[in-house]
Amino acid sequence: QVQLVESGGGLVQAGGSLRLSCAASGRTFSRSLMGWFRQAPGKEREFVAHIMWSGGNTYYADSVKGRFTMSRDNAKNTVYLQMNSLKPEDTAVYYCAVRVLAGYLTTRANEYDYWGQGTQVTVSS
Numbered sequence: 001q002v003q004l005v006e007s008g009g010g011l012v013q014a015g016g017s018l019r020l021s022c023a024a025s026g027r028t029f030s031r032s033l034m035g036w037f038r039q040a041p042g043k044e045r046e047f048v049a050h051i052m053w054s055g056g057n058t059y060y061a062d063s064v065k066g067r068f069t070m071s072r073d074n075a076k077n078t079v080y081l082q083m084n085s086l087k088p089e090d091t092a093v094y095y096c097a098v099r100v101l102a103g104y105l106t107t108r109a110n111e112y113d114y115w116g117q118g119t120q121v122t123v124s125s
């Protein structure tokens with residue numbers, strides 16, 4: 001049973017930073033694609049970033065490029081999302097997700113197999 005558990009959300013002032021973590025368990029992820037998504041109230045879930053467990057480049061949504069950094073620690077089976085220069089429009093529930101057998105890189109939420117429970121990030125102005 002694949003499990004993804006996010007942590008690290010909270011309330012921060014605009015311009016501040018947070019680091020989200022996502023601990024993955026239940027299988028090996030050597031061929032998996034890990035993604036971060038977010039969903040603000042009344043809006044659709046949107047792609048934030050993704051990274052392959054096996055390495056390679058990280059890809060970001062334009063709205064977070066240059067401010068957010070996604071990384072992974074294979075030994076801990078954990079991925080991270082370092083968020084700097086936060087803006088009020090970054091306020092959302094943040095989810096990590098995994099596409100178990102990646103095959104190709106994707107930003108589409110419906111192409112990911114498993115999801116965490118989400119962690120709230122609130123940025124005050």
